[in-house]
Amino acid sequence: MRQSIATLSIAALTAATAALPLATPALAAPMGDSAAHAAKCGAKRRAKCGAKCGAKKSARCGAMSGSQSKSKSGGMCSGKK
């Protein structure tokens, strides 16, 4: 089949594509959205920093999961280092 760019459409090509289900909440996050987010990311950061940088960094990351300085270590959508 040959078609020009002008006649092909992504809507047509994805017409039969199954829609992905919505993501479900993480099981360990029974609180509100933003709180769940902070807690989840905080835990990840703490674990990662604890393993990577020892106690000093771990304490730093613990502080960062609070409201003040999380941006210094990484946020909720940070890429893996």
Next chain:
Amino acid sequence: MQRQEVSGAAAQRGAARQLLGCYAALAADAAHLLDGVVQGRPLVQWEHYPADDFIDRETGYQYFYHCHAPGARTGGPEHGHFHVFARLDADRHRLDERSEADFLALIGAGARPRHALAHLLAVALTPKGVPSALFTVNQWVTGDRVLSARAVVRALAGFEMRSAGDPLVNRWLAALIGLFRSQIARLLAARDRRLLAGARAPRREPLLEDRAIEVLSSVAIDADRQLRALGQGRAARAQVRLRISR
């Protein structure tokens, strides 16, 4: 200048063909764009897909997909989004440090740690895997280095994943960035304007750390509309045709 515009348009048409080619290949296999990213894992809010991100240490690019909780989505038909990063330790991302320092000073963020990652772009997808929006995020969201729009545009222009990633999504992302390069440039310019305005206005905390501001700029995109515009623009020229093998 005119030659630049012509070659830019040609690159955009090439990106359009690449993008369509990706969806044609998916349609032929009855596959979803995210199959190779989600890899059969259940979709859980905030999880990274893949779990450790796709990281190409050779080219210095990185991306992952994730979904926010329903109340925290960017709006519209978004299912989730890709976050695309540059790894600044890669040779190709050598920065003009003086210019970047000037930029940081202008937005009131002079003395920031030099993170090895820089967020370039976020791409929202519909549940069917069609791009619906592009957006930039505040610094606290990704916690990495803020680069000027100029540096981000430059980094995105070379986007390439070779040694990591899902091959189809790698091509798809590169094509999408090429197809929407004008919108991306405007999106990033709008982000910088907002950062500059934020630096001038009196604030209780720096804009980059203001938890009330997650998205700095966004633009809804319609890939089909963009493709139609390109198709019409080139109608008088040679008819480039796309072969789809089924």
